[in-house]
Amino acid sequence: MSEQKNRIVDIIVEGLSDTASGHLLGRDRDIALRDLAAENSFQPAGDDQGPYKLKLAIEENRLVFRATNSLGTELPMLVLSLKPYARLIKDYFLIVRSYDEALRDGKPSRIEAIDMGRRGLHNEGAELLKDRLSGKIEMDFDTARRLFTLICVLHDGKIHVMR
Secondary structure: OOOOOOOEEEEEEOOOOOOOOOOHHHHHHHHHHHHHHHOOOEEEOOOOOOOEEEEEEEEOOEEEEEEEOOOOOEOOOEEEEOHHHHHHHHHHHHHHHHHHHHHHHOOHHHHHHHHHHHHHHHHHHHHHHHHHHOOOEEEOHHHHHHHHHHHHHHHHOOOEEEO
């Protein structure tokens, strides 16, 4: 793991489901957390004391970012409305349902098409997240994409920690 300052080194995602890892939700969750642990770019505005610990949660239908820098200082909490993500999250769960059905039906070509749609949806979500956090938290596209994945799967449950 890089010692780069502008990165997340620890993330707690409150309410993240323990969905079985074979399920698309579980697989997406596990891949997003693994990839974030391996590589990410995360820079809160006005703070250069990274790396950062991040706590991500949904509270009262709002997305909440709580970050702490390497000195242990809590940075200002960021709260975003989830309304702009509603369609994307709804579409994500439709894709998950379609994926599960395609797996049961044993249709590889349908699974491939669903995966392409899922990638496009995640790309759109990543762009929206980057835009909405612009001037507050700077991150690269891949980090935004992985965080968007976690936002989607947050709608399914409990707690998970990446260390």
